[in-house]
Amino acid sequence: MKTFVRSFVAILLLAIASSCTHVHAQVRPDTLPAFMVWDTQASFGTTMTDEEIGRYLKRFADHNVTGMFLRATNEFYQRIAPIARASGMQLHAWRPTMIHPDSAFMAAHKHWYAVNKDNESCADTPPYVGYYRWFCPSEPEVARYLVNEYAALARIDGLAGIHLDYIRYCDLYLPVGLQPxxxxVQDHEMPAYDYCYCSRCRDGFRAEYGRDPMDIPAADSMGRQQWLEWRLERIVRIVNTIARIIHAHTGKYVTAAVFPTPAMSVTMVRQDWSKFEVDAVCPMLYNNFYKEDVDWIGECVQEGIATMEYRKALHAGIMVHDVMEPHLFKRAIRTALDNGANGVVFFAAGALTDEQLRIVRTYR
Ligand SMILES: [Zn+2]
Structure with a gap:
């Protein structure tokens, strides 16, 4: 299997090498900023001038929030990257990985999409919400497509890195605070939210274990564990392939937004981020989603670091709306840093008040 992975990576490297030849060496910043923020192109509207964009970014940078994961089009990244640099903001391209809800794309690549245990494709029947159109991680074309997409992003001058999100399967379990x-009431594995049972995945597992995952009885814990691990590995392989290629060709940062702890991620969304070979992970420690208090943020940070198989930085993702009051906001930052986080990422930029930004500035 290792040989297969190596040759798979080699082929992908060759495939994108030609399109990378014009890349000139770009020095990546030495470190990720301690305080970062998630933001989207919508925050900039359609009429902001370059000067206004610069002022918008400087409001954060002047208060010690000097890194941004920005979800935007490639064209917007090209426009904003030099403004970000001049404003003291380290800019990363934030782009969902395993969901792709574009209807024309879906129609053209229907077989790329994941299938649940009820044999329904995400392309026909999205679980939970309309945009939940998940790729199957076993489809080789999906990996090739994603590598090319992220490589194109990483080639944009002035971007410090790429930020993966939705790098997992569909939620088998929603956070307990969101289920109502x-x-x-998700107290067991529901087939409608259990992916991926497409023929590729079933055949792939059968080739290794001699049985169809559809036929594993609920009481067969060893069989269930094998099927779980087989699926976890599909996502790990995609992440590590993307990271290896982006690192090799651009040296830029590869980071990922992930679920709270490796153990919770495995159970809820079949994401084993402890094995992700990226520069940093940003667990989304949105305490109200889980009906937890602020101190839970620090507990997750500690567990995440303790159970990390591949060493990388960890920035605690904080939901600003969950900690609006200054004493909660301070406590969220404190518990994250005291428990070993390398930094904090706020969700999202638009929610941060001037008072909160003044608190962040005191950490300079
Ligand atoms: Zn599949």
């Missing part, structure tokens, strides 16, 4: 919104 969908009238669900």
């Amino acid at each position: 919104q969908y009238n669900l």
